Amino acid sequence: MDEESLLLSLELASGSGQGLSPDRRASLLTSLMLVKRDYRFDRVLFWGRILGLVADYYIAQGLSEDQLAPRKTLYRWRRRPGWLRPQDDTEEPGASEGQEGVGASLNCMEWSLLPPATEEMEMQTSVVKGRFMGDPSHAYEHTELQKVNEGEKVFEEEVVVQIKEETRLVSIIDQIDKAVAVIPRGALFKTPFGPIRVNRTFEGLSSSEAKKLSSYFHFREPVELKNKTLLEKADLDPSLDFMDSLEHDIPKGSWSIQMERGNTLVVLRSLLWPGLTFYHAPRTKNYGYIYVGTGEKNIDLPFML
């Protein structure tokens, strides 16, 4: 959700039950403003919150002019005093810049930049399961059998691979973005020269359009567009329909679309990544998505439908 309309967005997205407390809201408003200035972002989105066992991560994303360009992701995390950590209390200085430590200063204004996600990261983290701990320097251990060449012999050895939680965080955020970040049709448009811009004349979807899954797009580079038949493509408007719609997501039915607040708000919730809520008030410009959850994919979805 846009940091400009953070308060309203939080109100509208509160139907899923998770929101932010007033102190968090206040600190977010201020710190996101500063982030926007420091990193020279065109727009800053408050992406959401990943709940860890020990602490939570607050994630923000910054966009440049071209809306579909790769986004920079920042996270904020702090340990709370008075919370006994199961591990030892040694801090790792320099683990990530701007990390707040335990202490009297509880100024949680610092954001750290996450590295961009790579495929290798994704492969690494696909073996890690379970909840996030809440400590970016926490290392998950995973034992693998690796072939080790020693001279002429080839045998397998168990190697313990350490995967940092920060890596896992990066890759999960990337997966969630690619899978379930949503934007309504007409909110962005494509200029003839390529870059995608925010459509300032977007006045919202109509009530009937808002109930259809086809009026919402994935907020990412299109993957399935080229697979459409020519007949379908003929009906598309190239300046508006340049992203994949949610209609053909697999598994079918992985989106729950509801009207809330007496029919004045349409809420899409993803069942594949539970915790992602997209809201839009039809006929107004308000829309946005937020993820508040544990950061785990719901693999059981086909059984649950």
Added chain:
Amino acid sequence: MGDLPPDPEPPPQLTSSLRNSQVSERRRSREHSRPQPTVPEEVQQIPLDAQQINRGWSQGASLTPNENFISQAEEAQRGGIEYPSLNTGFPSEVQPQTYLSEGRLQASHNASLILQQLQQGEGNLFQQLESAYQEPRADLLGQYTRYQREDLHFSQDTQHGPYLRDDPALQFSPSELGFMPFNMEVTEPEPRELAVQNAKAYLLQTSVNCNLSLYEHLVNLLTKILNQRPEDPLFLLESLNRTTQWEWFHPKLDTLRDDPEMQTTYEMAERQKALFGQSGGSEGEQEMEEEAAGTAVPNIMEKAFYLEQAGVGLSSDESFRIFMALKQLVGQQPIHTCRFWGKILGLSRSYLVAEVEFREGEEEVEETMEGGEVMEAHGEEESDEGDEGEEKATDVIPKPTWKPPPVVPKEESRNGANKYLYFVCNEPGQPWVRLPHVTPTQIVQARKIKKLFTGFLDAPVISYPPFPGNEANYLRAQIARISAATHISPLGFYQFSEEEGDEEEEGGAGRDSYEENPDFEGIPVLELVDSMANWVHHTQHILPQGRCTWVNPLQKTEEEELGEEEEKADEGIDEAGQEVGPPLLTPVSEDAEIMHMSPWTARLSCSLSPQYSVAVVRSNLWPGAYAYASGKKFENIYIGWGHKYSPENFNPSLPAPVQQEYPSSPEIVEMSDPTVEEEQALAAAEEEEEEEEEEEEEEDEGQDD
């Protein structure tokens, strides 16, 4: 307003000049010409930017494209002209009329004249009419009437002549009239002219979606600008552009008809409005007193405030609506205590759940109905057995020795899992529906499946193993499980009621009632966060059997046809199977861990001000269950999908193994069927025997004789 110069040039020349000016127009429009805030009167003084124009005439021809458009528009407005749509599919001039009816400016004659010329020029595009009657006429009236001529009947191809309306208002002198057709020449279009035509045709093109062409839109836009004369038009160009577009596509609402799309929204709003309505006026005071005395409705707003501190919960106006809805519920049903339990999200709709306790003595009608169904089932079984007995005839069908496992009886109301009654509704304002009591089988089955709620209470739950009930039952079962697992309170808030001899009699069952501790002092928030031993469960744990208190299911079989021996044998089994769960008010720190992970996470709501914060506890086992405590207040709430967290993937139950048809015993041995050869051999053998018998009989008979 200057004088219009007479038309000195011969028509062709004029035409060409007009064409040129049109070229310039095109260029101008393409370049998005700046709207020049000129007074129409000055139109003649405004030079055209495009100097390439071959001025066929003097000031009269000094058109700016703006003026063209404006005047065209104003013409339409003034004359109420009905621009007929060109059959070639260019709607153009019909549209601006409605839009421009708001225009106010009075165009000058020149402007109108020029416009006229332009129109005629347009006509030229199609039919090469040189004699485009653009002759600036000194005759005012003539000018006025001129554009009443519907020149734009020119829908034909280029070969036909101009169609002039046979309007007596037209004051063409016969000489002129005759003049024009005479001078019509159909010439081959020059390349430049062709370019102009193409350009204009392109601009007049309409998109598939709407009837508006770029030409139209620019006309509208520039008209608007000239009408309103904003201060800095260039700066505002984009917003004006957008507004014009919007106005075009959003006609004002009809005052008589309602917008069909908003119908459902308005209905919901009406219903919610009823929530806020006060009850009858005369009883107002009395009710106020009653309410002040003690209502069953909890202080939702206070709880919502605390939950908001914790970062959980619905928005405040939603909470208020829920409060109103609960108040309505309390008014409708005889409720003793009531609590907002939480919200369960569903696919199409969500459920708001209220946990209530009826007043003493208010029993529900549904109980007897459910009991009736159970009795009927028994009756059917017995009749079946009777039927089987009658079929004895030749073969005795072996009676099935399988008896369905005895049903564990459900708990009485106000006990165990059925301690509270639950009402659900989809949105505040909608009527509350009561959920039926939960049976142990339902809980047992609910543990095995994982299904999302659709939002409709009567939807079937299709799963394996088959769930005995529809979504209402499944919902109730999940609510029961969640309540049993996640309802916690600070240590000391509840205490056991003091009764003598309790502990010995109950045995393994434990106590099942508690009461509030009047001496509860509250635990400091920091301690609550530090250690989970400061929290206790105040709902009974549900045993694997599906109940909170264990019941021997086989005791019910006294009604069946079991002999004493079987009873004794079964008793041996069930003694071993008695299930025990943790007693009431066990501290939460004793909860089982999930994969080395504590099942609860506790936080301070705001670490910046610990002295005023609230302790918040979040369940890791049932994501969405929260509890907060602050001072002497605490509350539990659940907002989520209604499913347990399992670190492992969900493994559905495997189908049951193939059942044995019958036990293999010496009497019943499966043999293979005889093969064809064997059958034939047997048949042959039988025939031989018969023949032998016949022979013997014959011999006997022969002997007798």
